[in-house]
Amino acid sequence: MSAEATEVRAETDNVLEIRDARVTFDMARGRARVLNDISVDIKRGETFGIIGESGCGKSTFGSVLMDAVEDPGITTGEVLYYPEEGAEPVDILDVTDRQLRQIRWEEIVMVSQAAQNAFNPTITVRRHFTDTFDAHNVDRREGLERAREVLEDLRLEPERILSSYQHELSGGEKQRALLALGLIFDPEVVVLDEPTAGLDLLVQREILSLLYELKEEYGFTLLFISHDIPMVAGFADRLAVFYSFNIIEIGDIDDVLLNPEHPYTRLLTLTHIDLDMAMEDVNTVEGETPDPINVPSGCPFHPRCPIADDRCVVEEVELRGEEGTNHKVACFYPDVATDRIPIHPSLVEGGEENV
Amino acid sequence: MSGEDEPILTIEDLEVHFTEETAVQQATPQAIREYLGWVPQPTKAVNGINLEIEENEILALIGESGSGKTTLGKAAIGLQEPTKGSVKYKGYDLQELHKKNVIDDMEWAEARQGLQVVHQDPGAALHPYKTLMASLQEPLKIWYPELSKADYRERILAMFQECGLTPVEEYEDRYPHELSGGEQQRVTLIRAMLLEPDLILMDEPVSALDPSLSIDLMDLMLELQDIFETSFLFISHNLEHARYITSQVGGDVAVMYMGRIVEYGDVDEVLEDPQHPYTQVLKWATMPMHPHEARERLEADTPLRSFESPNPDNPPSGCKFHPRCPKAREICAEERPELEEGDQWEVACYRRDQNHPYWDSEWLDEEGEMDIPV
Numbered sequence: 001m002s003a004e005a006t007e008v009r010a011e012t013d014n015v016l017e018i019r020d021a022r023v024t025f026d027m028a029r030g031r032a033r034v035l036n037d038i039s040v041d042i043k044r045g046e047t048f049g050i051i052g053e054s055g056c057g058k059s060t061f062g063s064v065l066m067d068a069v070e071d072p073g074i075t076t077g078e079v080l081y082y083p084e085e086g087a088e089p090v091d092i093l094d095v096t097d098r099q100l101r102q103i104r105w106e107e108i109v110m111v112s113q114a115a116q117n118a119f120n121p122t123i124t125v126r127r128h129f130t131d132t133f134d135a136h137n138v139d140r141r142e143g144l145e146r147a148r149e150v151l152e153d154l155r156l157e158p159e160r161i162l163s164s165y166q167h168e169l170s171g172g173e174k175q176r177a178l179l180a181l182g183l184i185f186d187p188e189v190v191v192l193d194e195p196t197a198g199l200d201l202l203v204q205r206e207i208l209s210l211l212y213e214l215k216e217e218y219g220f221t222l223l224f225i226s227h228d229i230p231m232v233a234g235f236a237d238r239l240a241v242f243y244s245f246n247i248i249e250i251g252d253i254d255d256v257l258l259n260p261e262h263p264y265t266r267l268l269t270l271t272h273i274d275l276d277m278a279m280e281d282v283n284t285v286e287g288e289t290p291d292p293i294n295v296p297s298g299c300p301f302h303p304r305c306p307i308a309d310d311r312c313v314v315e316e317v318e319l320r321g322e323e324g325t326n327h328k329v330a331c332f333y334p335d336v337a338t339d340r341i342p343i344h345p346s347l348v349e350g351g352e353e354n355v
Numbered sequence: 356m357s358g359e360d361e362p363i364l365t366i367e368d369l370e371v372h373f374t375e376e377t378a379v380q381q382a383t384p385q386a387i388r389e390y391l392g393w394v395p396q397p398t399k400a401v402n403g404i405n406l407e408i409e410e411n412e413i414l415a416l417i418g419e420s421g422s423g424k425t426t427l428g429k430a431a432i433g434l435q436e437p438t439k440g441s442v443k444y445k446g447y448d449l450q451e452l453h454k455k456n457v458i459d460d461m462e463w464a465e466a467r468q469g470l471q472v473v474h475q476d477p478g479a480a481l482h483p484y485k486t487l488m489a490s491l492q493e494p495l496k497i498w499y500p501e502l503s504k505a506d507y508r509e510r511i512l513a514m515f516q517e518c519g520l521t522p523v524e525e526y527e528d529r530y531p532h533e534l535s536g537g538e539q540q541r542v543t544l545i546r547a548m549l550l551e552p553d554l555i556l557m558d559e560p561v562s563a564l565d566p567s568l569s570i571d572l573m574d575l576m577l578e579l580q581d582i583f584e585t586s587f588l589f590i591s592h593n594l595e596h597a598r599y600i601t602s603q604v605g606g607d608v609a610v611m612y613m614g615r616i617v618e619y620g621d622v623d624e625v626l627e628d629p630q631h632p633y634t635q636v637l638k639w640a641t642m643p644m645h646p647h648e649a650r651e652r653l654e655a656d657t658p659l660r661s662f663e664s665p666n667p668d669n670p671p672s673g674c675k676f677h678p679r680c681p682k683a684r685e686i687c688a689e690e691r692p693e694l695e696e697g698d699q700w701e702v703a704c705y706r707r708d709q710n711h712p713y714w715d716s717e718w719l720d721e722e723g724e725m726d727i728p729v
Contacts, residue, residue, distance in 0.1 A: 053565045054536065171420065172662070198562075200419040200592050205640040206662040212653045227565050230642035234649030253646045271566035272644045273595035275626050279602050284567040284574075288535075346645050 013085050015189055015221045016042040021064050021077035023057075025292075032292035035060045036245040037077070042189070044085065047215060047222040049236030049253065051229055051268070055289050057245035058225050059112075062191045065223070066104050067092050083107060083188065106136060106185040111178055113194035118178050119166035125177055126162040132181065143184070150180040153217065154210060172203035176210070183218060191223045196231065204231075211235070229272060233257060238326070241265045244290045244300035247319060251327030258347055261327070261334035263305050269344035277345055299331070307336050361446035363469075363553045363586050364431055366406040368440035371426050372397035375668075398667050400426040402614035403440075408554060411584040413604050415597035415622060417637070418611035421667055424590050427611070428556045431588060432470035444469065445553075468498050471547035475559035477539035481531040487511075488527040491546055498550055514545045517582070518575055537568035541575060548579055554586040561596055573600045580604070594641050598626050610634045613667060613675040620700035630702040632682045635727045658727040660719075674704070681725035682706060686716035 023035035035057045042048055052058045063069045065079055080089040081103065092103060112118070119128060126144070133143035148158035154176040161169070161177050169177065175195065182190065195211070196204035212235060215222055224232045232239065239256040241249040241264065249262040260266045270283035287304035290296060299317045302308040311332055321328035331337060374395045380388065388394075400423045408414050408431075418424040429435035430442055433449045442449045444466045452463045474480045482490050488511060495507045508527075515523040518541050531539055540560060547555050557576070561569035573596065576587060591597050597608055601622040608622040610633065618631040629635045636658055643649050658681040665671050671678050677687040686705065694701040705713035718724060 053567065170663070201594070201637055201640045202419060202659070202662060205642075206657070208642070209653060209657060230644045230649060233644050233646045234642065234651075234653040236646075257644070257646050268567075269644065271570060273566075273570070273599045274644070275594060275598060275638060275641060279599060282570060282599065284570045344644055346643060346648075 013044045013082075014041045015044040015082055016065065017078070017080040017082075017089070018042075018064070019078040019080070021061070021075070021079065023060050023064060023069050023073050023075050025073050027293065030293045033295065034073070034245055034292045035064060035075075036295070038246055040240065040247060040250065042221060042223065043237075044082075044188075045219060045221055046237045047224060047235050049232035049239040050223060050225040050242060051227070051232065051239060052242030053227060053285075053289050055292075056242040058242045059193050060245075061242070062110055062112075062193050062223065062225055065092065065189070065191060066108050066110055067095075067100060068104070068110065081107065081189075102136070105132070105182075105187065107187055108189040108191070109182040109185075109187040110191040110193065111182045111195060113197040116171060116174060116198060119174065121166050123165070124162065125164055125166070125169075128181060129162070129184065132184065136185065138185075147180065147184060150183050151177070153214060154180050156180070170203075171199050172206060175199060175203075175207055179207075179211075179214075183214070183220075186218065187220055189221045189223065191225070193225045194227070195224075196226075208235075229257070229269065241268070244295055245292060246300075246330070248301065248330045249328070250319065251321070251325070251329075255325075255327040258349075259327075259338070260343060261329040261338055262301075262331045263307055263337045263341050264301050265329075266337060266341040266343050267306075269347060270342070272344055272346075274344070274346050281345055307333055307340055361443070362407045362409045363412075363445060364406070364408040364588075365443040365446070366404055366427075366431060366440070367443070369401055369404040369427070369430060369437050369442060370399060370439040371401040371423070371430055371435060372399050372438040374398070396668065397438075399614050399670070400667070401430065401437075404614075404616060406431075406609065406616075408586050408588060410553065411580065411586060413580070413587045413589060413601050413606035415589045415591060415601045415606060415608045416611060417591060417594060417597050417608060419592055419664065421613075421664055422611040423614040424611050425558055428472075428558055428588055428590050432472055432554070432556050433466060434472070464498075468550050469553040470556070471550055471552040471554070472556040472558065473540075473543045473547050473560050475562055477536065477543045478531065480543050481539060483531055486528050486530060487534075487542055490531075491542070491549060494546060494550055510549060511545070514549060517579070518545055520545075535568075537564055537571060540564065540568075540572055544572070544575065544579070548583065548585070551583065552585060554588060557587055557589045559590055559592070562591070562593065569596060570599065576600065577603060594626060594637055598622055610637070613665070613670060615675065615703065616694060616701075617676065617703045618701065619694065620702075624700060629729070630700070630707060631676075631704045632680050632706070632727065633676050635729050636681070638729045639727055655728060656725075658725045660722075660725075677719065680719075681727055683719040684713055684716035685719060686713050688719065 019039050021035055021038045025032045025034060038061060050058045064075055067075060069075045075093055079092040081092050082089045129144060129147045130140050133140050151158040151161055156173060156176055166174060196207055224235055226232050236253045238251065239253045240247045243264050249256055249260060249265045267285045273282050285304060290300050296303050298314050299312040302312040317330045317332055319328040319330045374397045376395050380393055404427055416424045426435060430437055447458055447461045449466060452458055452461060452466055456463045491511045492507045512523045515526050520526045520541060561572050579585060589600050601608055606622055607620060608625050609616045610618040612633050618625060618634045629638050639658060642652060659679050661679050665678055673688045673691050677683040692703045692705050694703045705711045
């Protein structure tokens with residue numbers, strides 16, 4: 001399908017267009033808004049990194065793309081999916097259950113954290129594959145043929161993995177087998193939510209390298225969600241920083257990381273402990289992440305922001321950027337932030353040689 | 356030889372072996388087992404470790420799953436019986452102390468109280484149906500039966516204050532699920548600190564936390580250490596955390612691989628210029644934040660012969676790392692390099708010695724040497 005990409009189009013080729021996506025939960029204490037009117041376009045074939053602290057809405061965002069927010073959560077807005085370039089979009093939040101079942105896995109797939117528990121312990125990996133084929137009306141033999149190829153691409157021995165139960169696999173093997181299951185129908189969009197959480201350093205590293213290779217080979221659009229900036233820094237073409245259930249900064253990876261303009265993004269870079277930096281330069285973002293039931297007024301970051309003033313307390317702030325740039329930031333004072341809040345020394349110009 | 360001048364912990368030639376047997380094997384009488392030649396091969400989870408931890412010291416223990424770091428940690432605080440060697444608390448052998456209950460003026464109970472632990476998953480470590488006050492009073496009731504309930508409460512609230520769980524009155528009646536992950540981990544740290552221990556084993560305490568919360572917790576550990584002079588044995592697979600917690604107090608780092616320590620020394624020196632190929636690979640695997648460097652790192656070939664750790668039930672000959680080592684020569688498969696004892700910076704690798712026969716040995720395979728760009 002990417003072969004047709006040679007055709008020159010003036011319009012950008014979006015695979016997903018998300019409009020005013022909102023997720024609410026009614027709780028005893030009140031209504032929790034765990035995703036707050038997000039609008040963003042995902043380009044076909046790009047790697048889109050998503051960064052933020054626990055409870056900032058980044059995983060919820062991933063679920064919304066497959067209309068997979070669990071009850072009693074209510075999702076509103078639009079998630080327009082373009083199966084291929086120039087095709088009519090479908091709104092994932094407004095399709096029939098049947099269509100949705102087909103879109104999930106075959107078109108858009110999400111591999112969540114906690115792969116360690118994703119497999120049913122009482123059936124073999126092969127059964128997980130064949131059950132998936134049955135559910136999607138795919139011939140088992142053809143499917144398994146393909147499964148072997150994908151497993152091999154993930155540097156696994158297909159026969160051994162297929163005949164194993166989950167407890168017979170190492171953590172890294174489990175995570176890779178789960179990825180293979182996700183890639184089995186050659187999906188258009190892959191959402192990875194903390195794909196290396198809970199794994200050892202070298203195994204993490206192996207999975208990152210594999211993903212990097214597979215991304216090139218399979219040509220899917222990748223959304224990579226993590227709380228750890230270095231995990232996505234090498235991958236992402238663009239990066240979105242989540243705070244308080246919305247995007248507060250977005251742009252090309254170099255713009256967002258090397259020249260962050262939101263105070264939160266700048267402070268977040270300082271939480272990275274570099275093996276060569278002085279420990280005094282490490283910092284934390286002081287204060288608590290917002291409660292979804294009781295989000296601060298104005299700019300939700302103002303209670304923790306070192307440069308906030310009265311305006312930030314009362315006036316709502318939206319993502320904005322200069323004409324003709326992809327770099328957008330939800331802050332009234334990006335210049336002040338750039339001026340007054342330092343960023344991680346390894347990101348500063350000339351800092352590269354020091355690392 | 357025991358007394359006040361002794362280190363908190365002295366670990367000598369420690370080995371911990373585990374033997375896995377099937378149900379059938381376990382049920383078979385010894386004589387028949389021998390007749391059938393069923394001699395179970397023990398897995399050496401910890402295989403010859405020497406360590407000392409002084410008062411007010413932080414030692415970071417780095418290793419992957421299966422390296423034996425948690426087993427070593429458990430043995431260090433008396434939760435795991437050594438197969439060989441010994442663990443001494445202030446000079447008193449823990450096993451002997453356990454059996455006799457008291458040696459000289461040292462009691463087993465004192466050692467138990469002096470050596471505490473904080474686990475990786477704080478959610479699982481706290482009783483879900485008990486308020487924090489109720490949970491935290493439990494250990495105090497055991498170890499300080501002479502105190503009153505009001506005393507317990509006072510101590511607990513003082514620790515809440517110290518650890519930033521404020522307003523304290525609001526926290527005492529909370530249940531674990533009403534806390535964030537970072538707060539839960541602070542509570543488990545408080546629970547250990549309340550017993551005024553000499554040493555706390557921290558087993559991957561920040562692995563499940565966000566970067567900012569990880570730093571908060573480590574900062575808290577450092578503050579508490581400053582006040583109470585507690586020692587920490589900090590277990591992690593993350594070099595960044597290990598460096599953060601030890602670097603500021605001039606602590607040491609020990610890198611473990613398949614039951615043995617392969618590199619030991621001052622954390623800043625070791626992590627700046629690691630000498631053992633394994634430590635070098637770990638440093639290489641730690642991703643930088645700069646997008647260009649991170650991309651370069653992703654595109655580079657992995658400096659490992661194999662990603663998979665060998666099966667611990669059937670460990671490789673010679674240096675345990677040789678099947679994966681980017682610098683392995685034939686001699687590495689034949690003989691095992693020892694840590695040079697007494698050195699400030701110990702490395703179990705032949706490459707440390709410029710005149711070692713290693714340099715004349717053939718490369719392990721045609722691939723020869725792989726570069727580790729760190």
